[in-house]
Amino acid sequence: MIALRKTVAAFGLDLAEVAAPGEPGPGRVTIAVAAAGICGSDVHAYEWTPGYAFMAQALPVTLGHEFAGTVRAVGAGVADLAPGDRVTCWPTITCGACEDCRAGRPQGCAARTIIGLHADGGFAETVTVPAANCRPLPPGLPLDVAALTEPLGVAVNAVDVAEVRPGDRVVVLGPGPIGLGIAFVAQERGARVLLAGLDDELRLATARAIGIAQAVDLRGESLEAAVARVFGGPADRVIEATGVARSVTDGLAALRSGGILVVAGIHSGPLSLDLTGFVRSKKQIRAAHDTTAPALDEAIRLLAAHAETLSRLITHRRPLSDGVAAFELARSRRAVKVLLVPDQPDADDPTVSRTRTRA
Ligand SMILES: [Zn+2]
Ligand SMILES: [Zn+2]
Known part of the structure; x- marks a missing residue:
């Protein structure tokens, strides 16, 4: 064979x-x-x-x-x-x-x-x-x-790790297959979901085709601006599925105090993080894999x-x-x-x- x-x-x-x-x-x-x-x-x-x-x-x-x-x-x-x-x-x-x-x-x-x-x-x-x-x-x-x-099992696990609850404002970064799955699962659990991509119209169109209404291309708008426009305030949860370290710091900036950010992407570079601001904001970073x-x-x-x-x-x-x-x-x-x-x-x-x- x-x-x-x-x-x-x-x-x-x-x-x-x-x-x-x-x-x-x-x-x-x-x-x-x-x-x-x-x-x-x-x-x-x-x-x-x-x-x-x-x-x-x-x-x-x-x-x-x-x-x-x-x-x-x-x-x-x-x-x-x-x-x-x-x-x-x-x-x-x-x-x-x-x-x-x-x-x-x-x-x-x-x-x-x-x-x-x-x-x-x-x-x-x-x-x-x-x-x-x-x-x-x-x-x-x-x-x-x-x-x-x-x-999809990987996506369900990432949503589990994020402890997404009904009514939560959830930002998903990266409209690849895992990010699309995460957005779908979070929405199924009653969350309000914003899925963001960068110069990624084909995959954002797929997002809309599976019912993710807020699928946004960040070419023309910052993440913080998109989150404020869609949710009227910062996110309760951010789930990252891009593999780009910068998306973790951008995601933290869009997250409310005490909110949870889950890293689900596979990263080839290190993260540079302002730890003092991170501690004072009491935001949580978690990892989801497999x-x-x-x-x-x-x-x-x-x-x-x-x-x-x-x-x-x-x-x-x-x-x-x-x-x-x-x-x-x-x-x-x-x-x-x-x-x-x-x-x-x-x-x-x-x-x-x-x-x-x-x-
Ligand atoms: Zn795989
Ligand atoms: Zn073992």
Whole structure:
């Protein structure tokens, strides 16, 4: 079968022919991939940006951690999944033995690894994963929309970390797939949401298409001015999903005294912060990364309830064999979520769009 692999510790990816998997081992399942999304971290791995050197020891590895599909085979001891089941996957594998794992905080496991970054992932016709990482999908949730589960789970977790409550004035910075998800989830929880981008009209139009009324381009207006105009006062919460350090200081300036700012972007540069002003304002900075089991379950519920709306986050579908070109598209701001679809997807599944057209 073909797979999109990171083979060398340098810029690029290879479309490679790899052996089809044998029978899955004990506790593992093989999934026929229906669709797999290209994530910002996949693009970082493709570009080999600083901070991804940890992957060097895993090479060669098939990328892809946002996927959904149909169980094709189950290994010994797998009781709750059977061939034909439709599933998505939490890509984080924890050690199960450290203090955090034993205390029920698997997201704190320092030994955790990610399917699609440390181990072969979903940019292939099949992927073999621990059964415990699989989540069954409700009927009626199309598999391509279900491929949004992991990024939406990341968004739900960021909203959880921000402790967003009904009526809160929430600013979301960065209209990429995670920021769009955060804005949607916060609005679902009854918050008033302002989503801000910079020179980002296509993705702000996607925001409006999923019901985020206040999607603002900061080309012509400062963040503080936009927040004052929309909310009539400072924000209760700011959630940053840009990866630009400056957006943290801008976000703090738009936040009320005692408000919470959550950093959810992956940053390549340090933050310079006036600590005296920060202390006197009693503002809180928190970090959100990855997701939790309850957040992942909520993401599946939201996708099932709003499948049609949230499918608008998928702006492009590309055959896996066009994967490298699809990565170039994902690097541009001309796309929101790009899905890779195996060239021979599981023929039994009618819920996957076979669209091959180029946008
Ligand atoms: Zn991701
Ligand atoms: Zn652990």
